[in-house]
Amino acid sequence: MLRLLKIEFDKLKYNKASRILILTYFILLVLIALFAVIKFDIGPVKFHLAEMGIFNFPYIWHFNTFIAGLLKFFLLLVIVSMVSNEYSNKTLKQNLIDGLSKKEFILSKFYTVLAFAFISTIFVFLVSLVLGLFYSSFIESSIIFTDLEYLIAFFVKLVGFFAFGLFLGVLIKRSAFAVATMIVLFLVEFISYSVVSAYNRGTDLADNIYQFLPFKSLWNLIDQPFSRLSAVKAVANQVGEDLSYDYAVHWYEIAIVLCWAALFIFLSYRLLKMRDL
Amino acid sequence: MLNLFFSISATKTNHILEPILTINNLTKKFGYLTAVKDLSFTINKGNVYGILGPNGSGKSTTLGIVLNVVNKTAGDFHWFDGNTSTHNALKQVGAIIERPNFYPYMTAEQNLKLVCRIKGVDHSKIAEKLEVVGLLERKDHKFKTYSLGMKQRLAIASALLNDPEILILDEPTNGLDPQGIHQIRKIIKEIAANGTTILLASHLLDEVEKVCTHVVVLRKGEKLYSGRVDEMINSHGFFELKAEQHQDLLSLLEADNSFGKIKVEDELITAFLNAPMSASEFNKLMFSKGILLSHLVKRKESLEEQFLQLTDKLN
Structure with missing residues (x-):
């Protein structure tokens, strides 16, 4: 495993575009901290995000994993290009001739996906911990370490998303087209979901079906955290809107995404195995 | 379409024939086109072989199959005694097929380090092999800055990293200028002189003639002849x-x-x-x-x- 990771690490390390994207991603993760300094102070309207409780433990785990989840697109570009470049440089062929098996090739990419997801999770954990210790109203360890399942969900979300990107990279062989395909698939899923739920207003039909589809299942892992803010809740109560919402991370949501990830990796391998290079 | 296939084994006689590659009834179909048809031959240790045929004759397909990048339709092949998996066997093989394929953004040395990682070879060989192909002073230059001749020489250095049992070369001088062709041929001859088994595929007959001595002739993937070049036809001159x-x-x-x-x-x-x-x-x-x-x-x-x-x- 270490050998395969080292091989892949070498390939990424020397690639300028990948280096920049990875760096940008991790810098942006740190910049989540910048939410802390969002402060409006216009006469009677005082708005300081950090003081609205977004950095309160354990809510911060939910909020930060959600925001960090939005940044995964940067790493997607790296994942997709690290596969498609192997095709365009024909280095995949050379790797196989040099004695890498097709299985090892896919595994080296998959381990890299796991490594990215893991490092991101650690990163988000550390950034959130520091931010929380600075701004949280409660810093008892029992409170700090509740709701850590959001970090697990975050890890699984990244693995699922990157595995999808990996598969599209293998399938389509061109980074730009692979990313475009992903966007199209997202739109197809999103629009059809909107249509189905519009026709079945008042029922859970759309959600029940779409929870099994790739993008919706990824989305379901970490629900939007905004309506959970006490400030938002207060406003909602005033206008009479009921915002009771299930924010928890459910085991079946994780299971669905893990199934997709496994399927994508398996299909990538099958595709590579079938193909003549 | 004419499928021509030559395999040439060298003059060095072995006491015991030690097979390096055995191909049995290998067939490859691309849709309706049969590129390789029921092909069988054996490559033995210490010999210098050549594969000869015009472009698109299927010689690259056969090499692709034994090198794990093209899937066979029928038949089988095995490396060495048949007890190692193909990808592990390939770690003891050096091969260059068609154009040299490396990571363009990496230097020669970085590229070779990666090959060492894949093959499980120590990095110490890199300088030695770069010296053999005369690229040592350019080792810190990026691959994309290399001329085609240099790229091809780097590919040979890469193929030699593991001191391979067999060196496979597919059209090694294709697209090179006369000077580049001369350099590559000189390197190949030096390697052959060291006793390394060589399998050379080329559409240039004189190229094969200059290096190799035994042939297997194939047409449309079928074997016409196997043996020494000079015994290919019953001729007294x-x-x-x-x-x-x-x-x-x-x-x-x-x-x-x-x-x-x-x-x-x-x-x-x-x-x-x-x-x-x-x-x-x-x-x-x-x-x-x-x-x-x-x-x-x-x-x-x-x-x-x-x-x-x-x-x-x-x-």
């Missing part, structure tokens, strides 16, 4: 002759059973032998008949001539 008494010589040759086909081009007579005869024997014979030769050369058919004869027979 031919004489190129000139004499003052042109007509007398001609009639004498035509009367003699030892000669088959006789060709005349201006002054030059080419007489093909049906039975073995040395040049001095022939000279003596002519002298006794009162014919004084002004030009006498005994030759064997070149690989190209043999090759054309062999394939002509089947057309």
Whole structure:
């Protein structure tokens, strides 16, 4: 495993575009901290995000994993290009001739996906911990370490998303087209979901079906955290809107995404195995 | 379409034949096109082999199959004694197919380090092999800045990293300028001289002829011949002759059973032998008949001539 990771690490390390994207991603993760300094102070309207409780433990785990989840697109570009470049440089062929098996090739990419997801999770954990210790109203360890399942969900979300990107990279062989395909698939899923739920207003039909589809299942892992803010809740109560919402991370949501990830990796391998290079 | 396949094994005789690659009834179909048809041959250790055929003849397909990048349709092959998986066997093989493929944004040294990682070889070999191909002083330059000749030489260095049991070269001089071709051929000859088994695929007949000695000839993926180059056709060679008494010589040759086909081009007579005869024997014979030769050369058919004869027979 270490050998395969080292091989892949070498390939990424020397690639300028990948280096920049990875760096940008991790810098942006740190910049989540910048939410802390969002402060409006216009006469009677005082708005300081950090003081609205977004950095309160354990809510911060939910909020930060959600925001960090939005940044995964940067790493997607790296994942997709690290596969498609192997095709365009024909280095995949050379790797196989040099004695890498097709299985090892896919595994080296998959381990890299796991490594990215893991490092991101650690990163988000550390950034959130520091931010929380600075701004949280409660810093008892029992409170700090509740709701850590959001970090697990975050890890699984990244693995699922990157595995999808990996598969599209293998399938389509061109980074730009692979990313475009992903966007199209997202739109197809999103629009059809909107249509189905519009026709079945008042029922859970759309959600029940779409929870099994790739993008919706990824989305379901970490629900939007905004309506959970006490400030938002207060406003909602005033206008009479009921915002009771299930924010928890459910085991079946994780299971669905893990199934997709496994399927994508398996299909990538099958595709590579079938193909003549 | 003509599928031509040569395999040539070297003069070095082995006490025990140690197979490096065994191919049995290998077939590859691309849709309706059969690129390789029921092909069998064996490559033994210490020999220098060549694969010869025009572009698109399927030689690259066969190499692709044994190198794990093309899937076979039927038949099988195995490396060495057949007890290692293909990808592990390939770690003991050095191969260059078509164009050199490396990471363009990495330097020569970085690229070779990666190959070392894949093959599980120590990094210490890198400098040594770069020296062999004369790229040591350019090791810190990016691959994309290399000329095609340099890229090809880097590919050879890469293939040699693991001190391979066999070196496979597919069209190694394709697209190179004369100087580049010369450099590559020199390197190949040096490697062959060290006793490394070589399998050379090329559409250039003289290239194969210069390095290799044994052949397996294939057409449309089917084996026509296997053995030494000079035994490819039953030939005793031919004489190129000139004499003052042109007509007398001609009639004498035509009367003699030892000669088959006789060709005349201006002054030059080419007489093909049906039975073995040395040049001095022939000279003596002519002298006794009162014919004084002004030009006498005994030759064997070149690989190209043999090759054309062999394939002509089947057309």
